[in-house]
Amino acid sequence: MLSKTQLKQLQSLHLKKQREAKKLFFAEGAKIILEIMEQKPDCILQIFATIDFIEKHHALLQEKKIQHFLITNDELKKISLQSTPNQALAICRFFEDTINDFDFSTNFSLYLDDVRDPGNLGTIIRVANWFGIQAIFCSPNTCDVYNPKVIQATMGAFLRVNIVYAELSNVVKTHQIKNIYGALLSGNNVYNQKLSPGLIVIGNEANGISDNHLHLITTPLKIPGHPTQLTESLNAAVAASIITAEFFRQLQNNKNTKH
Amino acid sequence: MLSKTQLKQLQSLHLKKQREAKKLFFAEGAKIILEIMEQKPDCILQIFATIDFIEKHHALLQEKKIQHFLITNDELKKISLQSTPNQALAICRFFEDTINDFDFSTNFSLYLDDVRDPGNLGTIIRVANWFGIQAIFCSPNTCDVYNPKVIQATMGAFLRVNIVYAELSNVVKTHQIKNIYGALLSGNNVYNQKLSPGLIVIGNEANGISDNHLHLITTPLKIPGHPTQLTESLNAAVAASIITAEFFRQLQNNKNTKH
Numbered sequence: 001m002l003s004k005t006q007l008k009q010l011q012s013l014h015l016k017k018q019r020e021a022k023k024l025f026f027a028e029g030a031k032i033i034l035e036i037m038e039q040k041p042d043c044i045l046q047i048f049a050t051i052d053f054i055e056k057h058h059a060l061l062q063e064k065k066i067q068h069f070l071i072t073n074d075e076l077k078k079i080s081l082q083s084t085p086n087q088a089l090a091i092c093r094f095f096e097d098t099i100n101d102f103d104f105s106t107n108f109s110l111y112l113d114d115v116r117d118p119g120n121l122g123t124i125i126r127v128a129n130w131f132g133i134q135a136i137f138c139s140p141n142t143c144d145v146y147n148p149k150v151i152q153a154t155m156g157a158f159l160r161v162n163i164v165y166a167e168l169s170n171v172v173k174t175h176q177i178k179n180i181y182g183a184l185l186s187g188n189n190v191y192n193q194k195l196s197p198g199l200i201v202i203g204n205e206a207n208g209i210s211d212n213h214l215h216l217i218t219t220p221l222k223i224p225g226h227p228t229q230l231t232e233s234l235n236a237a238v239a240a241s242i243i244t245a246e247f248f249r250q251l252q253n254n255k256n257t258k259h
Numbered sequence: 260m261l262s263k264t265q266l267k268q269l270q271s272l273h274l275k276k277q278r279e280a281k282k283l284f285f286a287e288g289a290k291i292i293l294e295i296m297e298q299k300p301d302c303i304l305q306i307f308a309t310i311d312f313i314e315k316h317h318a319l320l321q322e323k324k325i326q327h328f329l330i331t332n333d334e335l336k337k338i339s340l341q342s343t344p345n346q347a348l349a350i351c352r353f354f355e356d357t358i359n360d361f362d363f364s365t366n367f368s369l370y371l372d373d374v375r376d377p378g379n380l381g382t383i384i385r386v387a388n389w390f391g392i393q394a395i396f397c398s399p400n401t402c403d404v405y406n407p408k409v410i411q412a413t414m415g416a417f418l419r420v421n422i423v424y425a426e427l428s429n430v431v432k433t434h435q436i437k438n439i440y441g442a443l444l445s446g447n448n449v450y451n452q453k454l455s456p457g458l459i460v461i462g463n464e465a466n467g468i469s470d471n472h473l474h475l476i477t478t479p480l481k482i483p484g485h486p487t488q489l490t491e492s493l494n495a496a497v498a499a500s501i502i503t504a505e506f507f508r509q510l511q512n513n514k515n516t517k518h
Binding site for chain 2: 119123126129132153155225226228232237242245249
């Protein structure tokens, strides 16, 4: 049974402020927790799970030496943020950034400029992982990666993509990035542009790329739409996905041509 | 002030069953309601709005002869599904489908096979509109287009894309569609495939394309990922977006080559 203190600690992690103070977050659902146990077992502090989960994964919990507590379905409902809670919940330590060696002369990455919607951030992390991007950079005001909704939307990809919060100018300077692309409605047609390794800046859902970052963009890019369309813009995660897919396609083609 | 009957009627439209019984739905937010007033004024039954909205758009409300009621911010909060309600809410009649003339020999469209997440459906409608697709087909179990979360996610695009619920086999037969593409992890690389006008089937978030539709697929397509990636799949809206973008690119190129 959960003590009042445990219940309070778990619920406190719904809030960004509390997560940052404690350097802890929580992940939900049997599937994602099994992935964390496999890929980053050391980051798990405690697991709270129903009898089904604990009986099924007893051996793994022992092998990885993970502290775990049996809770009831009613207790799970109390601490879960999901409409249909699924077996288990883990308190985890923040990951350590291991990003010093990102090589922008051969790879490309994304910079999220105040992307605020947790679903968008999670979806972009999932897409980045699909296309082999090992790190994503985010402005300090971009949504918190440890927001439970973000973790949910990544479908596990947050375990495999480093997320670094930093000012754009610092990222550009530290990594000596030459090509800085920006998703802009007034940009060049992404399909007519020879794309090279570098950084792709994706703007905020309502306001796009912030004015004080525009001067850093070396190549503005747009996704051409149908001439008759009245839709003003694409969703931020969709724009990021289509542009990332095109970068991946062109850079893979270049590699295949060279070999 | 809202009467109890009006309050009940508005809240009842949060439920699909009630929407279908009454053939009514509601839309929220000043921006979207102005778009409906411009593009489909006849479908508006009533508008409930705060003093700000009514004063600012008084002339338009008169011109379009739209019945409207003044409500307080507190009343708006009671009937809104949004965390920060925005000025106005409209009760609207279902749109009439005008889709008999969709020509699959020159155009392409999407078939959503049990896409269940409202955010995904809304995002796909927005993408479809961007690329000039005039109608989308959905399986009967796909999320309801009149779900307020769907309408929100389309950012107005639901006014410009017809949504037709029908069995895949009926759509194929009615429109005599020859090329039926399917987003499948075991498909052909979408970039190596010559894409032609036709229908693209996008599967359910968890289960993909349903087993009893697979035999209808003439060309399975996949989005190639990085060889090292461990992410099992892409989000349904992202997969739909990347494939739709590639169809648009290839078909536009073909048109430009012919002219």
